[in-house]
Amino acid sequence: MTRRLLQAVAALALLLVALAALVWWLNVRGEPDLAAAPLDVPASAEQIARGAYLAKAGNCAACHTSRGGAPYAGGLPIPTPFGTVYGSNLTPDPQHGLGGWSATAFWRAMHHGRSRDGRLLVPAFPYTSFTEITRADSDALFAYLRSLPAVAEPNRPHALRWPYNQQAALAVWRALYFRPGTYQEEPAQTxxxxxxxxxxxxxxxxxxxxxxxxxxxxxxxxxxxxxxxxxxxxxxxxxxxxxxxxxxxxxxxxxxxxxxxxxxxxxxxxxxxxxxxxxxxxxxxxxxxxxxxxxxxxTLPQKPAPAPPPRTAPSLEIATLGRQVYDNRCARCHGDTGQGAGGVYPPLAGNRGVTMASTANLIQVVLHGGFAPATAGNPRPFGMPPFVLALSNQEVAAVLTYVRGAWGNNAPGVSELDVNQLRSTTQ
Structure with a gap:
C-alpha cells in the first residue's frame, strides 16, 4: 500500500469519526436530563396488575433477572457478537434501580431508547420493538416495576468492544436503523x-x-x-x-x-x-x-418455498452408521419408520423441523436434548435426552443424515463439520 493510499484511508477514517460525532451531537442536542424529574402520583392497584401482565407479555424477567438473583434486579450476562451486555436493575432501588425515575423517563427509554440522563441505550434492549407500545401500557409497566421490592444490586457496566461501546457509534446505528413510532391500527383489520x-x-x-x-x-x-x-x-x-x-x-x-x-x-x-x-x-x-x-x-404474508437443494447420497459407511445409531438410540421413541408415538414423541417422517434448510436446531436437540416447557396445560412434558457425551460428531452427523433422507424425507445431509462447529460454540 502506497503512502498516498494510506493517507487517503486515514483521511476517510477521520471523516467517518467526525460524521459519527456530528450524528451523536445532533441526537443528544436538546434532550432533557430527566434525572431530577418529579416522581409520579401513586399508581392504582388496577394499573399495577395490568403492568404485571404486560411484564409477562414482554418476558422482561428473562433478561433482567440473573440466575439465582432477585427478580428484576439485573446482572444477567447476555452475550452478543459485539461483547457482553448485562441486564439492568428494574427494581425501585433509588441508587441502582428505577427509584429515581419518573414515568416519563421510563417512557423515553421504551419509546426512544434513551436512559433517564439522555444516554443512548444499546439495542440489545429491544426498544426497536418496544417503541410501538402505547404510553398507557408503558405507564402500567412502570407502575408494576415500582411496586416490586427494592434490591440494592449495582448495575454491571456492559463489556462491549470498541467502537460499539461509544455513544457516537450508537447514534450512527440509530440514524441508520431506528425510527420511533407507536403502533398504528390497521382499519381494514378486526x-x-x-x-x-x-x-x-x-x-x-x-x-x-x-x-x-x-x-x-x-x-x-x-x-x-x-x-x-x-x-x-x-x-x-x-x-x-x-x-x-x-x-x-x-x-x-x-x-x-x-x-x-x-x-x-x-x-x-x-x-x-x-x-x-x-x-x-x-x-x-x-x-x-x-x-x-x-x-x-x-395472516402473515407467505413467501414461496425455495427449490430444495439436491440431496447427495451418503457413503455406504455413513448410511450404515446412521441407521445403526437410529435403531439403537432413536427408534424406541420415534418408531422404526419415524412415525412417532401417539402424540408423545413427534414423528420424524414428513416433519418440517427435520427437513429445514438450517440444521442448527436438529444438532442442538441431539447434542443437548429437547424439552417442551412445563406449563399449566402440560405440567409433565416428555422430552429428548442429551447425547452430547454419548455420540461422536461422526455419529451425530450420520444419524441426522439418515433421518433427513428416510421415510420420504429428502433433505441434504449433515456434515461432521456442522456438528463440530455447534458443539464447540454453543454457550
Whole structure:
C-alpha cells in the first residue's frame, strides 16, 4: 500500500469519526436530563396488575433477572457478537434501580431508547420493538416495576468492544436503523387482529429472534419474521412466513393457541429458546390475547418455498452408521419408520423441523436434548435426552443424515463439520 493510499484511508477514517460525532451531537442536542424529574402520583392497584401482565407479555424477567438473583434486579450476562451486555436493575432501588425515575423517563427509554440522563441505550434492549407500545401500557409497566421490592444490586457496566461501546457509534446505528413510532391500527383489520399485531410486533418483540440480522446487528425490516439464527445461542428461529419452516397459516386456530399457551399441540411442540418464551411469557397470557396473536400470525404474508437443494447420497459407511445409531438410540421413541408415538414423541417422517434448510436446531436437540416447557396445560412434558457425551460428531452427523433422507424425507445431509462447529460454540 502506497503512502498516498494510506493517507487517503486515514483521511476517510477521520471523516467517518467526525460524521459519527456530528450524528451523536445532533441526537443528544436538546434532550432533557430527566434525572431530577418529579416522581409520579401513586399508581392504582388496577394499573399495577395490568403492568404485571404486560411484564409477562414482554418476558422482561428473562433478561433482567440473573440466575439465582432477585427478580428484576439485573446482572444477567447476555452475550452478543459485539461483547457482553448485562441486564439492568428494574427494581425501585433509588441508587441502582428505577427509584429515581419518573414515568416519563421510563417512557423515553421504551419509546426512544434513551436512559433517564439522555444516554443512548444499546439495542440489545429491544426498544426497536418496544417503541410501538402505547404510553398507557408503558405507564402500567412502570407502575408494576415500582411496586416490586427494592434490591440494592449495582448495575454491571456492559463489556462491549470498541467502537460499539461509544455513544457516537450508537447514534450512527440509530440514524441508520431506528425510527420511533407507536403502533398504528390497521382499519381494514378486526380489533382482534390489531391486538395480535400489537403484541407480536411490540411487547412480544418476536422479530428479535425470528428475523435475520445484518453485520451491525440490525433486523432486516424488509423481511420481518422470515427466520434467523439467534446470535451466540446457535438456535435457528424458523420463518413464520414459510410453510416449509414455521408458518401456521394452515393450522387450525386452536392448535396455534395451544402451542403458544402450553408449548405443545397436535401439530408440533416447542423447544430451545422458544420453550423459555412459552414458560416465562405466553403461557401466562389470556385466551383472548393468545387467540389474537394466533389470528395475526396466520395472516402473515407467505413467501414461496425455495427449490430444495439436491440431496447427495451418503457413503455406504455413513448410511450404515446412521441407521445403526437410529435403531439403537432413536427408534424406541420415534418408531422404526419415524412415525412417532401417539402424540408423545413427534414423528420424524414428513416433519418440517427435520427437513429445514438450517440444521442448527436438529444438532442442538441431539447434542443437548429437547424439552417442551412445563406449563399449566402440560405440567409433565416428555422430552429428548442429551447425547452430547454419548455420540461422536461422526455419529451425530450420520444419524441426522439418515433421518433427513428416510421415510420420504429428502433433505441434504449433515456434515461432521456442522456438528463440530455447534458443539464447540454453543454457550
Amino acid at each position: 380489533p382482534e387482529w390489531n391486538r395480535g399485531a400489537y403484541l407480536v410486533r411490540g411487547l412480544g418483540h418476536c422479530v428479535a429472534c425470528h428475523t435475520t440480522r445484518n453485520a451491525w446487528g440490525a433486523s432486516n425490516e424488509r423481511l420481518p419474521l422470515s427466520g434467523g439464527l439467534i446470535p451466540m445461542q446457535n438456535w435457528y428461529a424458523p420463518a413464520l412466513t414459510a410453510a416449509s419452516e414455521a408458518s401456521v397459516a394452515d393450522w387450525p386456530l386452536a392448535d396455534v393457541v395451544a402451542l403458544l399457551g402450553t408449548g405443545v399441540s397436535p401439530r408440533g411442540w416447542v423447544s430451545g429458546p422458544m420453550a423459555e418464551v412459552v414458560l416465562r411469557s405466553t403461557q401466562h397470557l389470556s385466551a383472548q390475547d393468545l387467540t389474537a396473536m394466533a389470528r395475526y400470525l396466520q
